Amino acid sequence: MTTGDFASTYPERLEQAASELRSLLGARASTAMAVRDHHSHGESYHPSALPDAVCLPHSTAEVSEILKISAAHEVPVVPFGAGTSVEGQVNAIRGGITIDLREMNKVLRVSAQDLDATVEAGVTRLQLNKTLANTGLTFFIDPGADCTIGGMASTRASGTTAVRYGTMADNVLGLKVVLADGTVIKTGSRARKSSAGYDLTRLFVGSEGTLGVITEVTLKLHPLPEAVAAAICAFDDLRGAVETVIETMQLGASVARIELLDDKQMDAINRYSKMDYPVAPTLFFEFHGLNDQHVSDQAALAQSLAEQHGGREFQWATRLEDREKLWDARHDAYYASLALRPGCKGFVTDICVPISRLAECILETQEDNLGASFPMTLVGHVGDGNFHMAYMLNPDSEAELNEAHRLLDRMVTRALAMDGTCTGEHGVGYGKIRYLEQEHGPAMDVMRAIKRALDPDNRMNPGKIVEPQKAATALPTGR
Amino acid sequence: MTTGDFASTYPERLEQAASELRSLLGARASTAMAVRDHHSHGESYHPSALPDAVCLPHSTAEVSEILKISAAHEVPVVPFGAGTSVEGQVNAIRGGITIDLREMNKVLRVSAQDLDATVEAGVTRLQLNKTLANTGLTFFIDPGADCTIGGMASTRASGTTAVRYGTMADNVLGLKVVLADGTVIKTGSRARKSSAGYDLTRLFVGSEGTLGVITEVTLKLHPLPEAVAAAICAFDDLRGAVETVIETMQLGASVARIELLDDKQMDAINRYSKMDYPVAPTLFFEFHGLNDQHVSDQAALAQSLAEQHGGREFQWATRLEDREKLWDARHDAYYASLALRPGCKGFVTDICVPISRLAECILETQEDNLGASFPMTLVGHVGDGNFHMAYMLNPDSEAELNEAHRLLDRMVTRALAMDGTCTGEHGVGYGKIRYLEQEHGPAMDVMRAIKRALDPDNRMNPGKIVEPQKAATALPTGR
Numbered sequence: 001m002t003t004g005d006f007a008s009t010y011p012e013r014l015e016q017a018a019s020e021l022r023s024l025l026g027a028r029a030s031t032a033m034a035v036r037d038h039h040s041h042g043e044s045y046h047p048s049a050l051p052d053a054v055c056l057p058h059s060t061a062e063v064s065e066i067l068k069i070s071a072a073h074e075v076p077v078v079p080f081g082a083g084t085s086v087e088g089q090v091n092a093i094r095g096g097i098t099i100d101l102r103e104m105n106k107v108l109r110v111s112a113q114d115l116d117a118t119v120e121a122g123v124t125r126l127q128l129n130k131t132l133a134n135t136g137l138t139f140f141i142d143p144g145a146d147c148t149i150g151g152m153a154s155t156r157a158s159g160t161t162a163v164r165y166g167t168m169a170d171n172v173l174g175l176k177v178v179l180a181d182g183t184v185i186k187t188g189s190r191a192r193k194s195s196a197g198y199d200l201t202r203l204f205v206g207s208e209g210t211l212g213v214i215t216e217v218t219l220k221l222h223p224l225p226e227a228v229a230a231a232i233c234a235f236d237d238l239r240g241a242v243e244t245v246i247e248t249m250q251l252g253a254s255v256a257r258i259e260l261l262d263d264k265q266m267d268a269i270n271r272y273s274k275m276d277y278p279v280a281p282t283l284f285f286e287f288h289g290l291n292d293q294h295v296s297d298q299a300a301l302a303q304s305l306a307e308q309h310g311g312r313e314f315q316w317a318t319r320l321e322d323r324e325k326l327w328d329a330r331h332d333a334y335y336a337s338l339a340l341r342p343g344c345k346g347f348v349t350d351i352c353v354p355i356s357r358l359a360e361c362i363l364e365t366q367e368d369n370l371g372a373s374f375p376m377t378l379v380g381h382v383g384d385g386n387f388h389m390a391y392m393l394n395p396d397s398e399a400e401l402n403e404a405h406r407l408l409d410r411m412v413t414r415a416l417a418m419d420g421t422c423t424g425e426h427g428v429g430y431g432k433i434r435y436l437e438q439e440h441g442p443a444m445d446v447m448r449a450i451k452r453a454l455d456p457d458n459r460m461n462p463g464k465i466v467e468p469q470k471a472a473t474a475l476p477t478g479r
Numbered sequence: 480m481t482t483g484d485f486a487s488t489y490p491e492r493l494e495q496a497a498s499e500l501r502s503l504l505g506a507r508a509s510t511a512m513a514v515r516d517h518h519s520h521g522e523s524y525h526p527s528a529l530p531d532a533v534c535l536p537h538s539t540a541e542v543s544e545i546l547k548i549s550a551a552h553e554v555p556v557v558p559f560g561a562g563t564s565v566e567g568q569v570n571a572i573r574g575g576i577t578i579d580l581r582e583m584n585k586v587l588r589v590s591a592q593d594l595d596a597t598v599e600a601g602v603t604r605l606q607l608n609k610t611l612a613n614t615g616l617t618f619f620i621d622p623g624a625d626c627t628i629g630g631m632a633s634t635r636a637s638g639t640t641a642v643r644y645g646t647m648a649d650n651v652l653g654l655k656v657v658l659a660d661g662t663v664i665k666t667g668s669r670a671r672k673s674s675a676g677y678d679l680t681r682l683f684v685g686s687e688g689t690l691g692v693i694t695e696v697t698l699k700l701h702p703l704p705e706a707v708a709a710a711i712c713a714f715d716d717l718r719g720a721v722e723t724v725i726e727t728m729q730l731g732a733s734v735a736r737i738e739l740l741d742d743k744q745m746d747a748i749n750r751y752s753k754m755d756y757p758v759a760p761t762l763f764f765e766f767h768g769l770n771d772q773h774v775s776d777q778a779a780l781a782q783s784l785a786e787q788h789g790g791r792e793f794q795w796a797t798r799l800e801d802r803e804k805l806w807d808a809r810h811d812a813y814y815a816s817l818a819l820r821p822g823c824k825g826f827v828t829d830i831c832v833p834i835s836r837l838a839e840c841i842l843e844t845q846e847d848n849l850g851a852s853f854p855m856t857l858v859g860h861v862g863d864g865n866f867h868m869a870y871m872l873n874p875d876s877e878a879e880l881n882e883a884h885r886l887l888d889r890m891v892t893r894a895l896a897m898d899g900t901c902t903g904e905h906g907v908g909y910g911k912i913r914y915l916e917q918e919h920g921p922a923m924d925v926m927r928a929i930k931r932a933l934d935p936d937n938r939m940n941p942g943k944i945v946e947p948q949k950a951a952t953a954l955p956t957g958r
Contacts, residue, residue, distance in 0.1 A: 202681035
């Protein structure tokens with residue numbers, strides 16, 4: 001799709017494809033600019049990129065037909081969920097057909113006995129949890145935004161509860177996927193475990209639409225804990241907070257959430273959410289257990305560890321409304337940061353390191369960031385060793401964007417030197433693509449071989465994660 | 480490797496390869512019959528199949544050289560660990576070079592802070608846990624046998640503790656793998672989670688040497704629980720036992736082991752281990768917690784559920800020696816079954832279904848087995864919906880083997896109709912290969928495409944899991 005001749009026929013091929021899509025979907029296939037524009041970006045700083053057409057299928061069979069049209073006319077496809085991705089995953093950087101899965105939003109079945117559910121890809125996590133009300137079950141993965149389950153699977157998302165309940169890699173039992181040629185496959189089963197061949201479920205989870213379009217997801221659910229308590233605790237310094245986390249994990253306390261926020265983030269939250277938390281490095285905890293005694297035993301353990309590491313008093317939230325207030329403040333952290341600099345654009349990093357290196361990694365990063373020309377805040381899912389620096393950039397300043405990229409480059413180099421990863425949960429899209437060679441080395445050839453095997457024409461969300469050939473033309477990197 | 484011309488040159492190519500292997504490894508490359516014979520089989524009923532040569536490498540670099548020799552002369556390679564596999568995974572059904580990894584048996588590093596370790600593939604799980612003594616950590620996956628960690632990763636093994644601590648898919652953070660052409664790659668990292676591209680770790684876990692040879696494994700460890708209690712409870716019938724399991728899981732009690740044994744298995748254990756357990760369907764439980772109170776709260780919950788479902792009194796084992804006696808009896812279940820029929824050969828099945836279907840699946844299976852001409856016993860990792868029927872066959876009777884296969888065929892069909900899998904933890908090898916099409920349908924084409932992409936010559940443990948082409952010649956199935 002890069003040779004001149006081929007590119008020159010794109011307008012006719014696209015027109016053919018659009019016409020067939022309209023026959024298939026009627027008004028649910030659109031080339032209207034407003035629709036294309038809405039689908040040109042996620043929630044990140046990466047430049048928007050318009051798809052040529054947008055489809056709103058209602059079934060896996062329709063997605064299969066769309067893929068067949070894409071194949072016949074060699075037009076790229078880009079899957080789209082809630083549009084909350086942050087690495088340009090949904091930006092149509094090579095044009096083509098965006099498949100918006102939001103109208104495939106049925107919860108297909110829930111089994112309280114098996115603690116599982118099957119949903120269409122466009123179901124959002126809040127929608128699913130609303131459906132689960134009164135079942136005693138919940139879907140625990142919480143990346144903050146109300147993402148679609150299909151999008152979360154595609155990105156291998158996680159969030160605040162991963163420390164206890166795992167990531168999407170741990171919580172997807174099976175998928176329905178439409179391949180590049182329109183073939184529909186099922187991966188996995190409803191069995192809790194299987195050794196029956198290659199783990200295709202885990203291959204498609206995190207593949208960001210580059211190997212196929214996920215249309216259904218079978219998920220593990222969890223029983224709602226009988227007892228829950230949350231607390232926050234401010235620390236004299238970051239190191240003490242991180243040491244508390246390491247020791248809490250090591251003792252096997254089954255903490256359900258353990259989040260770090262730096263002093264600047266706490267200040268931003270106080271301003272935005274009208275709170276009066278101490279402006280200091282702070283841990284947010286949540287404990288889940290079988291009864292109040294279990295929860296308070298675990299909490300007491302964490303509290304005593306905190307006290308040994310410069311933690312000040314715990315502020316408890318055991319009532320549901322108090323917990324919600326606390327976690328709402330945490331959820332709003334990003335918006336609170338954006339409000340620090342009205343009109344700014346957020347640029348969010350996402351490294352993850354072994355937790356033994358976390359304090360060092362955070363402190364070196366903060367040292368490196370001294371004197372940056374824009375404000376920034378830190379939040380971390382520290383039980384997993386994952387943290388985000390959010391930079392508040394002037395959207396019109398190329399100098400600030402370049403500075404942000406330089407800081408990110410050094411942060412990723414630091415994380416990789418510590419045996420970590422360039423992205424803990426946000427995925428690659430095209431924002432992180434330039435770090436993959438550095439992170440994976442020759443294993444990238446395996447990813448390329450798989451991409452070639454499943455998408456030989458490079459039509460599936462092209463330009464994201466990996467190109468079929470190593471000697472690809474220079475990629476847009478937003479830089 | 481199937482055309483006549485090519486096959487006719489095999490002896491010369493093999494001699495060349497063997498000569499180069501001797502130059503590389505000296506006495507650690509062998510073509511002696513005793514060595515080949517030892518490496519011709521695992522622990523199953525499948526007919527032995529001799530490799531042509533056996534290598535004992537000491538490093539990943541040596542494995543890489545072996546693969547280069549295999550590539551140059553187009554000779555198959557078969558990885559070999561402890562030889563405990565049960566689906567013919569290590570049988571050299573196309574001949575070639577067996578790579579025995581037992582002398583790559585160093586624990587390379589342990590991090591108590593990060594709860595992880597990196598080991599060479601030939602380290603066994605008991606060896607690892609011995610190394611971990613006094614660290615407060617343990618590697619929890621327990622398939623019974625003292626398998627190598629590399630073998631467990633290759634087979635996606637699990638066992639009694641998977642209900643709480645997961646399978647190898649959940650406990651491997653990263654791998655070192657040697658590819659078909661000798662290229663060495665690293666997958667994953669020591670970060671607890673990552674969204675940085677395709678999940679190659681999970682692709683190689685469970686691939687049984689068909690995509691590459693695993694030489695190093697980075698594993699999650701777990702803190703030893705502060706408090707542990709175990710118990711057994713006999714039930715009036717199987718259904719009551721399984722209902723107890725379902726409700727225990729649903730309440731979120733963090734049971735660490737929950738094992739079902741049928742009356743015949745209990746009888747076998749009593750005879751073999753000189754115990755006097757009731758001869759009735761029985762659950763073995765283990766609870767892990769932060770303190771004795773947690774453990775006893777969970778146990779009390781399970782006990783009250785058991786009482787509602789025809790469970791008789793709990794026999795407790797809280798002291799370490801009593802627990803060990805109980806789990807030794809469970810571990811010896813298979814040998815106890817074999818002792819029911821001296822001189823017999825065991826044939827073990829391994830289906831896994833959603834637990835809501837487990838009672839039905841077991842009862843239908845037992846009904847179907849009535850009148851079988853050989854003794855059989857049942858053990859199940861029932862928290863996961865996984866159970867094994869072990870058939871005690873006369874090794875000289877083809878009629879019994881055929882009868883066992885017919886029972887297995889129907890059991891697999893039953894499991895798949897219930898949204899389950901033909902193998903929960905034993906893997907495919909060539910013993911289960913004929914069920915994969917039935918289980919995965921068109922997804923098998925994706926597995927074949929991946930196999931072709933990574934092993935175009937079909938040299939990597941050929942004839943196991945999947946062939947590169949659909950129209951492969953009939954495979955040996957042990958039938």
